[in-house]
Amino acid sequence: MTTALPTLRHLLGGFCVASLLALGGCGAMTAQNPSSPLKPVNAVSEPAAEHLMLKGYDVVAYFTLGRHAMGFGSYQSVYQGVTFRFANAEHKALFDRDPARYVPQYGGFCANGISYAIPWGGDADTWRIIDGKLYIFGGAGSRDAFELDVPGNIRLADRYWADEVAGSNSFWQRSKRLVLRVPHYKSGAELARLVAEAKAKTPVK
Numbered sequence: 001m002t003t004a005l006p007t008l009r010h011l012l013g014g015f016c017v018a019s020l021l022a023l024g025g026c027g028a029m030t031a032q033n034p035s036s037p038l039k040p041v042n043a044v045s046e047p048a049a050e051h052l053m054l055k056g057y058d059v060v061a062y063f064t065l066g067r068h069a070m071g072f073g074s075y076q077s078v079y080q081g082v083t084f085r086f087a088n089a090e091h092k093a094l095f096d097r098d099p100a101r102y103v104p105q106y107g108g109f110c111a112n113g114i115s116y117a118i119p120w121g122g123d124a125d126t127w128r129i130i131d132g133k134l135y136i137f138g139g140a141g142s143r144d145a146f147e148l149d150v151p152g153n154i155r156l157a158d159r160y161w162a163d164e165v166a167g168s169n170s171f172w173q174r175s176k177r178l179v180l181r182v183p184h185y186k187s188g189a190e191l192a193r194l195v196a197e198a199k200a201k202t203p204v205k
Contacts, residue, residue, distance in 0.1 A: 001136065002017075004091050007059040016049070021187075027045050027149070028044070028045070028171075029169070029170070029171050030045060030050070031043045031044050031045035031050065031051055031052070032051075032119075032170040032171070033169050033170055033171075034050075034081040034114055035081060035084055036080040036081035036082065037080050037167075038080045038081065038103070038107060039107075039164075039166075039167055040107050040119055040165070040167075040169065040170035040173070041053060041082055041085075041107040041108055041109075042054055042104075042107055042108035042109045042119075042121075043082060043120040044109075044135065048073055048083075049076070049083035050083075051081060051086070052082075052083045052085060053083065053084050053085075053104075054071060054104065054108050054109055054122065054124050054136070055080050055124060055146070056071050056085045057069065057070055057071060057124035058070065058071040058084075058085060058086045058087045058091055059084060059095070059102045059103065059104060059134065060086055060087075060088055060092075060094050060095050060102050061086075061091060062127055062129060062134050063093070063101075063129065063134070064090075064091065065087075068124045068125050068127065068149065069087045069165075069170050070085075070087065071084070071085025071086045071087055071091075072085060072086070072087065075087070075088060075091065075092045075094055076092070077092055077095055077099075079095075079099045079103070081134065084099075084102075086164035087155045093140035101132075102136045103134075103135065104122075104135065104136045104160075105129075105135050105157075106119070106135075106136075106157060106161050106165070107119065107133060107166075107170075108136050108140050109121060109122045109136070109170075110122045110136065110137050110139075111135040111136065111137055111142075111146055111154075111157055112137055112138070112142040112143070112145050112146040112153065112157075113138060113142070114157040114160055114161055114165060115153045115156040115157040115160065116156075116160075116177065116183055116184075116185055117164050117165055117173070117177045118173075118174055118177045118178065119165050119168075119170045119173055119174055119175050120138070120170070121137070121138020121139070121142065122136045122137070122138055122177050123136070123138055123139060124136070125139065126138070126139055126142070126143050127143075128143065128147075130154070137147050137185060138171070141188070141191070141192060141195070144195040145186075145191040145192075145194070145195055148161075148191075148194060148195065148198055152167045156184070160182070190196055
């Protein structure tokens with residue numbers, strides 16, 4: 001009697017299950033994947049908010065204050081099943097009038113990650129507004145890598161978000177694309193090298 005070799009599907013499935021357990025478990029999976037058009041989102045869960053965007057940071061503050069600011073439970077709105085918190089009543093009113101203007105691109109996940117079809121990361125203190133849209137990054141290194149080619153990376157991220165990531169389960173999508181990488185994938189070390197080379201070529205002012 002012989003034993004069949006495991007198929008790629010079985011290997012990938014096993015990897016995905018292990019990744020789901022290692023990367024946060026069922027609570028985080030539920031928080032990031034509401035049953036709404038915003039799925040998936042960079043959200044956490046707490047007793048007062050099952051899907052709390054960006055750990056409760058105020059998405060309007062980036063536009064009005066030019067910085068990140070923590071929101072409060074006393075000023076919050078629920079938009080498409082996701083809870084948004086604000087630093088003050090004025091920010092809440094601005095959001096309520098035009099939510100789509102303030103919702104971060106790609107569900108608040110790291111924009112550089114989405115250019116590789118990988119929904120993860122996204123720190124409130126690392127961001128950029130480009131053409132009136134808010135982009136969140138998973139640290140300064142990710143933002144620097146994205147800025148190596150802003151138009152090109154936005155095109156890639158828009159395409160992967162529309163064609164593959166939006167509406168998916170963030171954990172399964174992440175696990176899949178960490179194994180079946182996009183053709184232009186670059187490791188963190190490769191991106192850091194490219195960023196360092198670009199900075200070395202930039203004239204000192």
